[in-house]
Amino acid sequence: MFQGFFKSVKNKCLLGLSLLGASTSVFATTGQVLQSSDFVGITFWLISMALVASTAFFFLERDRVVGKWKTSLTVSGLVTLVAAVHYFYMRDVWVATGSTPTVYRYIDWLITVPLLMIEFYLILSAITKVSTGVFWRLVIGTLVMLVGGYVGEAGYADVMTSFIVGMLGWFYILYEIFAGEASKISANKAPKTVQKAFNTMRLIVTFGWAIYPLGYYFGYLTGSDPASSMASLNIIYNLADVLNKIAFGVIIWSVAVSESK
Numbered sequence: 001m002f003q004g005f006f007k008s009v010k011n012k013c014l015l016g017l018s019l020l021g022a023s024t025s026v027f028a029t030t031g032q033v034l035q036s037s038d039f040v041g042i043t044f045w046l047i048s049m050a051l052v053a054s055t056a057f058f059f060l061e062r063d064r065v066v067g068k069w070k071t072s073l074t075v076s077g078l079v080t081l082v083a084a085v086h087y088f089y090m091r092d093v094w095v096a097t098g099s100t101p102t103v104y105r106y107i108d109w110l111i112t113v114p115l116l117m118i119e120f121y122l123i124l125s126a127i128t129k130v131s132t133g134v135f136w137r138l139v140i141g142t143l144v145m146l147v148g149g150y151v152g153e154a155g156y157a158d159v160m161t162s163f164i165v166g167m168l169g170w171f172y173i174l175y176e177i178f179a180g181e182a183s184k185i186s187a188n189k190a191p192k193t194v195q196k197a198f199n200t201m202r203l204i205v206t207f208g209w210a211i212y213p214l215g216y217y218f219g220y221l222t223g224s225d226p227a228s229s230m231a232s233l234n235i236i237y238n239l240a241d242v243l244n245k246i247a248f249g250v251i252i253w254s255v256a257v258s259e260s261k
């Protein structure tokens with residue numbers, strides 16, 4: 001009884017600390033506040049709050065699922081936690097300076113995208129033995145995709161060439177989850193509910209992730225003026241994150257809960 005009590009107190013303390021860390025403001029001293037006409041800034045605010053709430057939700061819901069699903073919920077909560085902290089910084093950069101927070105965006109992606117890739121591995125590992133090669137191939141695809149995008153956005157390489165390199169990395173990930181080992185394990189070994197989750201997750205990686213190259217395209221490849229290009233890029237990336245971080249986590253949560261019954 002005492003053990004259970006301490007465990008739950010420990011969980012709540014960890015959660016509280018994470019959220020406190022997430023909510024520190026960076027540029028509070030610059031005196032810049034959010035303007036009602038700043039729609040991009042408003043999306044940064046809305047999403048940072050949604051990410052904090054999702055983090056609390058995923059961590060607390062861990063108590064409701066059986067052992068082998070707990071890690072999946074922890075990882076979902078870490079994705080939204082890491083993103084929440086970066087959104088606080090990105091929001092402040094945007095509100096204070098009006099410029100695009102490229103470096104924070106990519107540091108966030110560099111941490112959260114591999115965590116999302118781990119989820120594929122975890123939901124399959126919860127039901128059968130899976131080789132770690134599956135995980136590493138997904139990580140390699142991720143790195144090619146993100147390094148390609150970053151060198152283009154940060155001005156280190158030609159925007160079009162970088163875009164193509166990034167697209168190749170993404171196609172490699174799609175190949176692994178639609179035709180590679182991961183897809184075969186899901187099709188041959190997984191129970192119906194897990195297969196359903198796997199299929200929904202890979203639809204998200206196809207259509208939800210396709211929103212990011214669109215953001216890049218509107219940001220750098222249409223030739224329109226920089227101010228409106230950057231506004232489009234940030235709005236598109238922000239909306240994509242809601243789908244790919246929060247909705248993705250909710251899908252995992254719903255399988256975990258139904259498989260725990």
Ligand SMILES: *C/C=C(C)/C=C/C=C(C)/C=C/C1=C(C)CCCC1(C)C
Nearest residue numbers: 149163166167170209212213216244
């Ligand atoms: C939580 C953040 C996520 C899921 C970020 C995903 C980012 C991408 C799928 C980015 C894709 C890109 C390409 C496919 C081409 C090059 C430009 C990128 C990096 C925006």
